[in-house]
Amino acid sequence: MTPPAKTFRDAACVVLVRGKGADREVYWVKRSDAVPFQPGFMAFPGGKVDAADAAFVVPSVSDDFERAARVCAMREALEETGVLVGLAGQASAATIAEARGKLLEGETTLAEAAYTHGWSLAPESLVFAGRWQTPVFAPVRFDTLFFLAELPEGQSPSIIPGELASGEWVKPLQALDRYRHGQLTFAAPILWTLIALAEGDDGLAERIAQGPARAATPVRRVELQWGVILHAMPTKPLPPAQHTNAFLIGESELALVDPGSGDPEHLRDLFALTDHLAAEGRHVKLVIVTHHHPDHTGGVAACRERFGAKVVGHASLASHLPIDLAVKDGDRLPLAPGHNDWSLTVLETPGHTRDSISLWLPKRRALFCGDLLPGGPGSVVIDPPDGDMRAYLASLERCAKFEPETLFPAHGSPSGAAVRRIRNLIAHRLEREAKVVLALSSEDARTLGELVPVVYDDTKPEMWSWAERSLLAHLEKLAAEGLAERAGSGWRLANA
Ligand SMILES: [Zn+2]
Known part of the structure; x- marks a missing residue:
């Protein structure tokens, strides 16, 4: 972070x-x-x-x-x-x-x-x-x-x-x-x-x-793989990111993932791109939302209207915004084939939020992972109660089993060597968890405010308010596993 x-x-x-x-x-x-x-x-x-x-x-x-x-x-x-x-x-x-x-x-x-x-x-x-x-x-x-x-x-x-x-x-x-x-x-x-x-x-x-x-004509076009266009929209995500990557996936029929900004100027840029694609015979059919955070949903309503497209997301996303199609794990979202088969498979990947989904493009071994993985150094904030560290690690493990090659995250840079990145992130989380255990004592309870400077001694103090949320998520995971417990306003090692 x-x-x-x-x-x-x-x-x-x-x-x-x-x-x-x-x-x-x-x-x-x-x-x-x-x-x-x-x-x-x-x-x-x-x-x-x-x-x-x-x-x-x-x-x-x-x-x-x-x-x-x-x-x-x-x-x-x-x-x-x-x-x-x-x-x-x-x-x-x-x-x-x-x-x-x-x-x-x-x-x-x-x-x-x-x-x-x-x-x-x-x-x-x-x-x-x-x-x-x-x-x-x-x-x-x-x-x-x-x-x-x-x-x-x-x-x-x-x-x-x-x-x-x-x-x-x-x-x-x-x-x-x-x-x-x-x-x-x-x-x-x-x-x-x-x-x-x-x-x-x-x-x-x-x-x-x-x-x-x-x-750059009409706007900077980033197509790292044929049929996968990245359009970064300025948003206000958790630091350090300053943009959300909207993705356009497909050849003739397109899925638009996470149009995160509702700012008219940013939408104008996005629509200049989609107009350009329309001239190539490529049209947005689905607007897919990976989870409810505002930096992923800001442009959804405008895109739904502009493209007459169905808004797709996890069923519980419906409590945050209107959706047309609630999807669950394993659902296939068909898109017209071109040089490639573009059908996307929905994976429920809770942890960052309860309603987080990822999109799996099997023919490419590509994973559109929303906020499950960061596209750069650092890690994703897990903010309880919507965030859940046990679910998060289970989602990472599950995604690794698909053996993806390329990750397309919602913030930062896409990456090859996907399994290695997922494994590194899991290892990083478990190292952090080990630091949490070391910082706890079996007698005296310690508050989050006391634990953060010890557990996140490698993180800048201005990030500690976010670190505290992930710390709480680690503690809740340890409590669920019988290793830590709440004591008054703090936490201590569970007495076995
Ligand atoms: Zn998020």
Whole structure:
């Protein structure tokens, strides 16, 4: 529950290509399941600008960010793929491999390696191919310059497993086809770069560079998997989130999940997107609500009216807002098939609230989990009596059994490596519970106010009022299991 920093981090990315025309291929990589940002996603080589990148002297580039990003792109390509781009003149395979090893060990910088091996580096020769900024919903945001580079003759990329799981050459059309069939997850910069590559060689760098503008028309479109569009709406959720991710799922018939804002301006943006989709023959048929919290329901009435769509939710959601279809565990919500089967299965996943549901898209192994899991660091608030820690952990366990691959949470960033994330969250909760037990005594009762600073010593004090609610949920779980008991205004270990 630590609020993340929202400032941009400078970064760079290399679109490494080889061949011409129909033979054109691009080198892309799969991010490891263990990385915190976009685990399991496809990406291009790249990463954050570091101090040595920023210190590299490139007389012909005056802009500090651009200069550092050009050097960063070269360094990241070398570290991640073993390919040295932006080289004027020659470098032997042996010196390139040696420099890569030392860079990865942190034993050298690109400038030092160039000096050692007598390389003539020309960061200014990389071809600018666009500037992308991570959208608002992500807990970590990057300001990234893209550069296009032809594979230098005699070099060949390879991946050392670590942050990256694998890499491959792919033809853009084949990559888009795999995406369309739901086999791959990646962010908008990858999608729009692939589209520009698939459109041919003429003016390639300029067309790739237009990607951010194309992706933002009419509003920023985030389609991490084909048929799954994320539209972040500004809302007032529990901190640290500032948005709710509304999802549009499907091809011709769409389910709209959690339109959280009723603000006319925010709805105008959403409707600009749905109008754009309508022109592609895609229409909202269902408005699905994962639970009753206002940051998930704010736009429901307006969307129901706008689309003539049925509002779908758990039966007990009806005590908070009018619904047209009450669903229960295992119900199927059919949507017209396209390249994929879009039928959603309802899972009752209480714990955050009693009326929480998640949506399971079996063909994609994708879970739309509402507030069951956070889309970033920290955890979800469990606020009794609506929140229930035992039910919450049982819901997490149950979702893990479905072996989902991708999580689409209502706040923060979607994620691959879904089972690993769920397991980590369960472990995190049980660690917290162990701290609760340690903080309790069998004699003296302790109040929530006394326990919070001990149990949440790793959490900022401004979050303690929320932490206290989850603490109470842990105590109620321990009481239900016979391990703790109320005593006066506090809690103590149960005397067995
Ligand atoms: Zn909620």
